Amino acid sequence: MPKFEYAPAPESRAIVDLASSYGLFINGELVDGTGSSFKTINPATEEHLADIAEASAADVDAAVRAARAAQTRVWGRMSGAERGKYLFRIARIMQERSRELAVLETLDNGKPIKESRDVDVPTAAAHFFYHAGWADKLEYAGLGTSPRPLGVVGQVIPWNFPLLMLAWKIAPALATGNTVVLKPAETTPLTALLFAEICQQADLPPGVVNIVTGAGETGRALVEHPDVDKIAFTGSTEVGKAIARSIAGTRKRATLELGGKAANIVFEDAAVDQAVEGIVNGIFFNQGHVCCAGSRLLVQESVADEVVRRLERRMKTLRVGDPMDKNTDVGAINSKAQLQRITELVDAGEAEGATRWTAPCELPTRGFWFAPTVFTDVSQAHRVATEEIFGPVLSVLTFRTPQEAVAKANNTPYGLSAGIWTEKGSRILWMADQLKAGVVWANTFNRFDPTSPFGGYKESGYGREGGRHGLEAYLQTGEGA
Amino acid sequence: MSPAKTKKAAKATTPSAPKRIDVRKTYKLYVGGAFPRSESGRSYEVRDAKGAFLANAAMGSRKDVRDAVVKARGAQAGWAGATAYNRGQVLYRVGEVLEGRREQFVAEVAASEGVTRTRANALVDQAIDRWIWYAGWSDKVAQVLGNLNPVAGPYFDISAPEPTGVVGVLAPQGSSLLGLVSVIAPAIVTGNTVVVLTSEERPLPAISLGEVLATSDVPGGVVNLISGRTAEMAPWLASHRDVNAVDLTGAADATDVDWADLEVKAADNLKRVLRPAGSGSDAVEPDWAEQPDLSRVRAYLETKTVWHPKGQ
Structure with a gap:
C-alpha cells in the first residue's frame, strides 16, 4: 500500500480570537x-x-x-x-x-x-x-x-x-x-x-x-x-x-x-478490508481517546495472521502529526499525564511478554505524541488486555468459536461497546444478543447520532x-x- | 363406667389430647429451587402481630447470601434466554397456583400483619392481581421501551431493553405478601433473577411463596428467598461483585439498616440502585395498594443499541 506524499495543508487559526x-x-x-x-x-x-x-x-x-x-x-x-x-x-x-x-x-x-x-x-x-x-x-x-x-x-x-x-x-x-x-x-x-x-x-x-x-x-x-x-x-x-x-x-x-475495553470481533468470513478500516477507526480515531474505542481486537484464529498483516500495512499509511493539517489522521495526545499513562501501560505490555509493533512514523519534537501501536501474543490477563489505555494502542487476541469470542468479549468489568465483523446475518444477531455492551456496532464502528441512545452495562x-x-x-x- | 364418663373425668384432671396432632410446617430458605436450612444452622422465632409464637424460620447468613447469588447467576442466562411468551406463561402459572393456595396466604398474612381476615383476603387478592399485571408485561416491554432510531446515515439502528442480571432485593418489612410480590415480579418478568432478603419479622408468606414458585415451572435459582436479620445480610448483598442491581425498598423500618451505607457498598461495582421511597435520608414503605407503573421494571433494564449499515 503506497503512502502518498501530500503537501502541508494547514487550516488557518486566524478565525479564532483568543483572549489571554x-x-x-x-x-x-x-x-x-x-x-x-x-x-x-x-x-x-x-x-x-x-x-x-x-x-x-x-x-x-x-x-x-x-x-x-x-x-x-x-x-x-x-x-x-x-x-x-x-x-x-x-x-x-x-x-x-x-x-x-x-x-x-x-x-x-x-x-x-x-x-x-x-x-x-x-x-x-x-x-x-x-x-x-x-x-x-x-x-x-x-x-x-x-x-x-x-x-x-x-x-x-x-x-x-x-x-x-x-x-x-x-x-x-x-x-x-x-x-x-x-x-x-x-x-x-x-x-x-x-x-x-x-x-x-x-x-x-x-x-x-x-x-x-x-x-x-x-x-x-x-x-x-x-x-x-x-x-x-x-x-x-x-x-x-x-x-x-x-x-x-x-x-x-x-x-x-x-470507561470501556471494547472487543472488536472479526470472524473469518468478514469482508477483511472493511474490517481493517473498522479496526483502524475503532482504535485510532481521536488518538484512541474514546471510551468506546475498540481496544481489544478479537480475531478468529484462521484469519488472524492475515488480518494483522493487513492492519499493520494500513497503519503504515496513517498520517501522524500536526492536528491543524487537514490531511492528518492521528493528532496529539491530549496531555503529558495521559502520555505517561499510555507509555506506562505499553511498557507493561512489553514487560508482560506481548509483542509490540509500532507504525514507523516521525513524531514532532514538541508536544505529546504516541505512534499507533499494536500488541500481538496478548493473553487475557495482560494489563494491555484488561485496563483502559485511552490511547492509540490495540491489543490482539484470537478465538476459534463464536462462544469463545463471546466469553472473551464479556470477560471484563466494563460493558460500553462492542464490534462484530461477519457477513453472516444470523451470527450478527446472535452475537449482539450475547454481548454485554450498551452499543454494538456490526460491520461498522464508532458511529454516533443524537437519536441513538449511548451508555454502558456493568x-x-x-x-x-x-x-x-x-x-x-x-x-x-x-x-x- | 361408660366411655363418655371416663372422657369427662379425664378432661377435668388433665388436658385432653386433640383429635389429631397437626403437622406443623418447617419454614426454610428457598435457594436454587430447593428448600435448605441455613448453612449456619441457626433459626429464629417468628411471632404474630400480638407476639404469639408462629413458627421457627431459618436465620440466613452471609454464606447463604453468597450461595443464593451463585444460584441466581447460574439461572440468569437461561431465564433471560427463554422467550418472553414463555416467561409470561410461567409467571401466569404462578398466579394460578397462588389463587389455589389463597387460604394459606390469607391465614399467614392475617397472622403476620395482624389484620382481619377480611383485610387479609383483600391483600391476597391484590397480590395475585399485581402478579398477573406484571406477568403480562413480559412480551410488551420491548415494544414499549424499545426504539428504531432514525440516525442521519445509511444505518439500521435499534435499541431494545435487556435484563440487568442478578438483582438483590430487600423485601418490604411491613407488607409481607403484596409488597413482596410487588418487588419480585417487576424484576423477574424481564429476565432478571433475584436474591431476596425477606421481611425480617414477617417472613412466612415469603417462604410459602417459594413453595408456589417451586411448583409453577419457575426454574430453580430465578427467585431465591432468604429469611433472617436484614442488617446482618444486606451489606453482603449490597457489596457482592456478582450482583448487578439492588432494591433498597426494604430498608424502610428495618432494624439497624442504614440505606446510605448500603448504597455506598453498591458503588463498588456500580450496581444500579433502587432507593427506598421517602424524601431526604428517610425511608418509608410505599403504599402498595397504588396501581404500579413501569418504573420498577425499568429499574433493572439496560438499553442495548445495535447498528448495522444498509447497502446493496
Missing part, C-alpha cells in the same frame, strides 16, 4: 472567579493558549444559585415550545460558527482538524437540533403524561470530545426544563467558554447555562453541592464510583458514562444519553411505586 485569560460563566456573564487560575496549552506544540479561572467552592455555589433561580423563575416555567426555540437558535449559531469551534477545539485538544470539523462540531450542533424538537413533545416520550424537570443539573465532562460532550449534556437537560452548571475538563476548557458566548448571542436567559472551569476540586464541589438535583458525568470508572459513593443516601440522581456506568431513552435521565416521570 478567561473567567467563569455565571448567571449569563463572564466573571472573574474567586479562586486561582491555571493554564491551558496546545498539546501539539505545548504553546500556552490562555489562563483559565479555577472555580472555587464559592464560585460553584454562585453558579448553582444562579441555575436554581433561573430554573424556578424562568426556564422551568417557560413553555416547551419557547425553550425549544432557544435550543434551535443555539444549534444554528453553532453551525454558523462551526469553523471557529473546530479550530479552537483542535488547538486546545490536539485532535485532527478533519475530525473536529467533520465529527465533533456538526454532531454537537445536531444534538441541540434534535433535542430542541423534544422540548414541546415530552409527553410523547413514554414517561407519563406530565413529565417534570429535575431542577438543577451538575455536569462534569471529559477532555476527549469537549464540545460534543458538552452538547450531549446540555441539550437534553435544557430541552427537559432543567438548568445546568457544567464543568469542562481542565485541559480543554476553551470551546465551553466559546459556547458561553454562543448562549449570550442566543439571548438565553441568564443562569440557564453556567460554566465553571477547574479540575477535580471544582468538580467535587459541584457534585457535593446540596442544591444540585442530578449529576451527569462522563469520565473514568474510578471517578464514577467516587461520585456514586458521594451521592449515596441522598436523593440526587446520576447518570455515569464511564462498570461502564448507568443511564443512557441520546434518543428518547436519554430524556428519562432528566425527567421526573411521575411514576411512583
Whole structure:
C-alpha cells in the first residue's frame, strides 16, 4: 500500500480570537472567579493558549444559585415550545460558527482538524437540533403524561470530545426544563467558554447555562453541592464510583458514562478490508481517546495472521502529526499525564511478554505524541488486555468459536461497546444478543447520532444519553411505586 | 363406667389430647429451587402481630447470601434466554397456583400483619392481581421501551431493553405478601433473577411463596428467598461483585439498616440502585395498594443499541 506524499495543508487559526485569560460563566456573564487560575496549552506544540479561572467552592455555589433561580423563575416555567426555540437558535449559531469551534477545539485538544470539523462540531450542533424538537413533545416520550424537570443539573465532562460532550449534556437537560452548571475538563476548557458566548448571542436567559472551569476540586464541589438535583458525568470508572459513593443516601440522581475495553470481533468470513478500516477507526480515531474505542481486537484464529498483516500495512499509511493539517489522521495526545499513562501501560505490555509493533512514523519534537501501536501474543490477563489505555494502542487476541469470542468479549468489568465483523446475518444477531455492551456496532464502528441512545452495562456506568431513552435521565416521570 | 364418663373425668384432671396432632410446617430458605436450612444452622422465632409464637424460620447468613447469588447467576442466562411468551406463561402459572393456595396466604398474612381476615383476603387478592399485571408485561416491554432510531446515515439502528442480571432485593418489612410480590415480579418478568432478603419479622408468606414458585415451572435459582436479620445480610448483598442491581425498598423500618451505607457498598461495582421511597435520608414503605407503573421494571433494564449499515 503506497503512502502518498501530500503537501502541508494547514487550516488557518486566524478565525479564532483568543483572549489571554478567561473567567467563569455565571448567571449569563463572564466573571472573574474567586479562586486561582491555571493554564491551558496546545498539546501539539505545548504553546500556552490562555489562563483559565479555577472555580472555587464559592464560585460553584454562585453558579448553582444562579441555575436554581433561573430554573424556578424562568426556564422551568417557560413553555416547551419557547425553550425549544432557544435550543434551535443555539444549534444554528453553532453551525454558523462551526469553523471557529473546530479550530479552537483542535488547538486546545490536539485532535485532527478533519475530525473536529467533520465529527465533533456538526454532531454537537445536531444534538441541540434534535433535542430542541423534544422540548414541546415530552409527553410523547413514554414517561407519563406530565413529565417534570429535575431542577438543577451538575455536569462534569471529559477532555476527549469537549464540545460534543458538552452538547450531549446540555441539550437534553435544557430541552427537559432543567438548568445546568457544567464543568469542562481542565485541559480543554476553551470551546465551553466559546459556547458561553454562543448562549449570550442566543439571548438565553441568564443562569440557564453556567460554566465553571477547574479540575477535580471544582468538580467535587459541584457534585457535593446540596442544591444540585442530578449529576451527569462522563469520565473514568474510578471517578464514577467516587461520585456514586458521594451521592449515596441522598436523593440526587446520576447518570455515569464511564470507561470501556471494547472487543472488536472479526470472524473469518468478514469482508477483511472493511474490517481493517473498522479496526483502524475503532482504535485510532481521536488518538484512541474514546471510551468506546475498540481496544481489544478479537480475531478468529484462521484469519488472524492475515488480518494483522493487513492492519499493520494500513497503519503504515496513517498520517501522524500536526492536528491543524487537514490531511492528518492521528493528532496529539491530549496531555503529558495521559502520555505517561499510555507509555506506562505499553511498557507493561512489553514487560508482560506481548509483542509490540509500532507504525514507523516521525513524531514532532514538541508536544505529546504516541505512534499507533499494536500488541500481538496478548493473553487475557495482560494489563494491555484488561485496563483502559485511552490511547492509540490495540491489543490482539484470537478465538476459534463464536462462544469463545463471546466469553472473551464479556470477560471484563466494563460493558460500553462492542464490534462484530461477519457477513453472516444470523451470527450478527446472535452475537449482539450475547454481548454485554450498551452499543454494538456490526460491520461498522464508532458511529454516533443524537437519536441513538449511548451508555454502558456493568462498570461502564448507568443511564443512557441520546434518543428518547436519554430524556428519562432528566425527567421526573411521575411514576411512583 | 361408660366411655363418655371416663372422657369427662379425664378432661377435668388433665388436658385432653386433640383429635389429631397437626403437622406443623418447617419454614426454610428457598435457594436454587430447593428448600435448605441455613448453612449456619441457626433459626429464629417468628411471632404474630400480638407476639404469639408462629413458627421457627431459618436465620440466613452471609454464606447463604453468597450461595443464593451463585444460584441466581447460574439461572440468569437461561431465564433471560427463554422467550418472553414463555416467561409470561410461567409467571401466569404462578398466579394460578397462588389463587389455589389463597387460604394459606390469607391465614399467614392475617397472622403476620395482624389484620382481619377480611383485610387479609383483600391483600391476597391484590397480590395475585399485581402478579398477573406484571406477568403480562413480559412480551410488551420491548415494544414499549424499545426504539428504531432514525440516525442521519445509511444505518439500521435499534435499541431494545435487556435484563440487568442478578438483582438483590430487600423485601418490604411491613407488607409481607403484596409488597413482596410487588418487588419480585417487576424484576423477574424481564429476565432478571433475584436474591431476596425477606421481611425480617414477617417472613412466612415469603417462604410459602417459594413453595408456589417451586411448583409453577419457575426454574430453580430465578427467585431465591432468604429469611433472617436484614442488617446482618444486606451489606453482603449490597457489596457482592456478582450482583448487578439492588432494591433498597426494604430498608424502610428495618432494624439497624442504614440505606446510605448500603448504597455506598453498591458503588463498588456500580450496581444500579433502587432507593427506598421517602424524601431526604428517610425511608418509608410505599403504599402498595397504588396501581404500579413501569418504573420498577425499568429499574433493572439496560438499553442495548445495535447498528448495522444498509447497502446493496
